[in-house]
Amino acid sequence: MALAQPEPGGLLPERIAPLRGALATTACMETLQVGYLHAVAAAAGCSLSQPFPDNGIDWHVSHSSPGHVVDDEVTIKVQLKCTYQLAPHPQGPAFSFTLDNAHLVKLARTPVSVHKILVVMIVPRSQDDWLRAGHDRLDLRHCCYWINLAGQPVTGRYRTTVRVPTARIFDDRALCEIMTRVGSGGRP
Numbered sequence: 612m613a614l615a616q617p618e619p620g621g622l623l624p625e626r627i628a629p630l631r632g633a634l635a636t637t638a639c640m641e642t643l644q645v646g647y648l649h650a651v652a653a654a655a656g657c658s659l660s661q662p663f664p665d666n667g668i669d670w671h672v673s674h675s676s677p678g679h680v681v682d683d684e685v686t687i688k689v690q691l692k693c694t695y696q697l698a699p700h701p702q703g704p705a706f707s708f709t710l711d712n713a714h715l716v717k718l719a720r721t722p723v724s725v726h727k728i729l730v731v732m733i734v735p736r737s738q739d740d741w742l743r744a745g746h747d748r749l750d751l752r753h754c755c756y757w758i759n760l761a762g763q764p765v766t767g768r769y770r771t772t773v774r775v776p777t778a779r780i781f782d783d784r785a786l787c788e789i790m791t792r793v794g795s796g797g798r799p
Contacts, residue, residue, distance in 0.1 A: 628739055636738070640693040643741060644732040647755055648672075648691065654783035657790070667717045668727065672786070679794030687793060688727040690718055695736040699753040705774035706756075712765045715773070719763040726799050728789070729773075730757045730781050755781035757789075759799040 652659050652672055660671045668688045675684040697706055708731050710718070718727050732755045734741055743750040758775045765771050779785065789799045 631738060639738060640695070640732075640734060641691070643734060643751070644691045644693045644730070644755070645669075647732060647751055648689065648730070650751070651755075651781060651783050651786055655786040655790070657786060667714060671725075672790075674787070674790035674794065676790070676794060678791075681794060681796050685790055685794045686725055687789065687799060688725055690714070690727065690729050691732070692729065693732040693734060695734050697733045699733060699735070701733070701777050703777065705776045707772045708775050709767075709770050709772045711770055712767065715760065715763060715765055715771050718760040719765075721761040723761070726759065726761070726793055728757050728759050728799050729775070730755050731775055757781040757785065757799075761798065 648670060649659065656674070658673045658675075660673070662668060662671060667690065669691045670689040671686050672689055673684055673686040677683060679685055692708065692710075694708070697708075708729075710729075718729055720727075733753045735752055741752055743752075756775050756777065757779050758773065760773060763771075763773060793799060
């Protein structure tokens with residue numbers, strides 16, 4: 612096996628893009644966001660289950676803790692969305708994301724026995740930029756943000772734009788905090 616050798620200036624030569632499979636980009640985006648969810652759930656100590664058929668909800672995330680008041684295990688429902696049409700690090704306190712009204716109605720229903728959240732992942736347009744691996748980490752780009760849409764009204768004829776707070780980064784700590792609130796009888 613030949614190793615890449617630095618050029619005379621000390622830089623490694625440009626990497627050649629790998630031959631990627633022919634799967635549609637949107638299907639690859641779905642797979643990537645599921646990988647992100649799995650990583651967050653693992654780090655938070657949560658279990659995942661996938662409803663079949665999904666009926667508008669992608670995943671159930673459960674969290675067991677003797678510290679929960681309402682039950683020793685609480686569950687939330689998660690709807691995943693992914694886009695490359697937004698830049699990383701969205702400016703301002705929130706960014707706009709458009710949902711089909713039927714999806715919004717399902718996510719906005721209140722009251723509920725099991726709370727729901729929407730998780731929106733922003734990815735680079737090119738698959739070449741989705742992740743980077745090193746000896747000490749795997750960087751998955753760019754980020755997921757979450758929102759509880761309970762009570763959100765439908766305002767568009769077929770689709771409604773919602774505002775997703777940029778402060779609500781979906782990571783293991785955020786998921787643990789969500790589960791702590793739900794486990795205390797509150798909302799996500």
